[in-house]
Amino acid sequence: MIEIKNLHATVDGKEILKGINLTIRPGEVHAIMGPNGSGKSTLSYVLAGREGYEITKGSVEYFGQDLLAMEPEERAGAGVFLAFQYPVEIPGVANTTFLKSALNAIRKQRGEQELDAMQFLKLVREKTKALNMTDEMLKRAVNVGFSGGEKKRNETLQMAVLQPKFAILDETDSGLDIDALKIVAEGVNALRSPERAMLVITHYQRLLDYIVPDYVHVLAHGKIQRSGGKELALELEKNGYAEFGVNEAA
Ligand code: ADP
Ligand code: MG
Ligand code: MG
Numbered sequence: 001m002i003e004i005k006n007l008h009a010t011v012d013g014k015e016i017l018k019g020i021n022l023t024i025r026p027g028e029v030h031a032i033m034g035p036n037g038s039g040k041s042t043l044s045y046v047l048a049g050r051e052g053y054e055i056t057k058g059s060v061e062y063f064g065q066d067l068l069a070m071e072p073e074e075r076a077g078a079g080v081f082l083a084f085q086y087p088v089e090i091p092g093v094a095n096t097t098f099l100k101s102a103l104n105a106i107r108k109q110r111g112e113q114e115l116d117a118m119q120f121l122k123l124v125r126e127k128t129k130a131l132n133m134t135d136e137m138l139k140r141a142v143n144v145g146f147s148g149g150e151k152k153r154n155e156t157l158q159m160a161v162l163q164p165k166f167a168i169l170d171e172t173d174s175g176l177d178i179d180a181l182k183i184v185a186e187g188v189n190a191l192r193s194p195e196r197a198m199l200v201i202t203h204y205q206r207l208l209d210y211i212v213p214d215y216v217h218v219l220a221h222g223k224i225q226r227s228g229g230k231e232l233a234l235e236l237e238k239n240g241y242a243e244f245g246v247n248e249a250a
C-alpha cells in the first residue's frame with residue numbers, strides 16, 4: 001500500500017528526516033514511537049502533503065503512485081487521512097456541515113456524486129450510533145470547547161465517515177488522559193480492516209496497550225532506528241530511548 005524509500009525532508013533548510021524506509025501493507029497497523037523532536041510529526045505532514053516541507057531525497061509510493069507528486073486534496077481523495085495532532089477549532093461551522101463538505105470534497109476528487117443533505121444525515125447517524133455517540137456533538141461548532149476526549153471521539157467519527165484507506169494518527173506528546181487514549185484506541189480498533197492500513201504515531205507506550213500494533217518502529221535522529229513487534233513498545237517503556245542516544249530527561 002505504501003512504500004517509503006530513503007525519504008529525506010527539510011524544514012527551513014534544516015534536515016529533519018534523514019532516510020526513512022517503511023513499507024505498510026493493507027490491513028496492518030504500524031506504530032511509530034520516538035522521543036520529542038525526532039521527526040514524527042514531520043513524517044505525518046510530509047505524507048499528508050502539508051506545505052513547508054521540502055523533500056530532498058527518496059520516494060513514497062502509494063498503491064504504486066508517486067504520493068509526493070499528488071496535491072493534498074488528491075491524497076485525501078485517494079484515501080489518505082491525517083488526524084491532526086492539534087485538532088483545529090472552527091467557530092461558527094457546525095461539525096456536521098464540516099464533515100459533509102469534507103466527505104463531498106473527497107467524493108468529488110473520486111468522480112463520485114456528492115451526497116445530498118438527507119443521504120449524508122442518514123450516513124452520519126449510522127456512524128454516530130455505531131460509535132455510541134450522541135447527535136449533540138454534530139450540531140456543535142467543530143472542536144470548539146470540546147474536551148480532549150470529545151476531540152478524539154470526533155476524530156474517530158471523521159475517520160468513520162471518510163473511510164480512509166491509509167489513516168495517520170499523530171498523537172500529542174502530552175495532555176491526553178487515559179480516557180482519551182482509550183477513545184483513540186477504540187477508534188483505531190473499530191476501523192481495523194483488511195483493506196485499511198493505519199500509522200499510529202505516539203510518544204506513549206501506554207496507547208499501545210490498547211491498540212496492539214502489528215509493527216512498532218522507533219524513530220530517532222530522523223531515521224527508523226529499530227523495528228519490531230509489539231514487544232518493542234514494552235521494551236521502550238522499560239528502557240526509554242537511551243539506547244538510541246537520547247536522554248529524555250535532559
Ligand atoms: P516530533 O513530532 O517527533 O516531536 P517534529 O517532527 O515535530 O518532532 O519536529 C522535528 C524537528 O523539526 C524538531 O527539532 C523541530 O524543532 C523541528 N521543526 C519542526 N517544524 C519546524 C519548523 N516549522 N521550523 C523549524 N523547525 C521545525
Ligand atoms: Mg513533538
Ligand atoms: Mg509530534
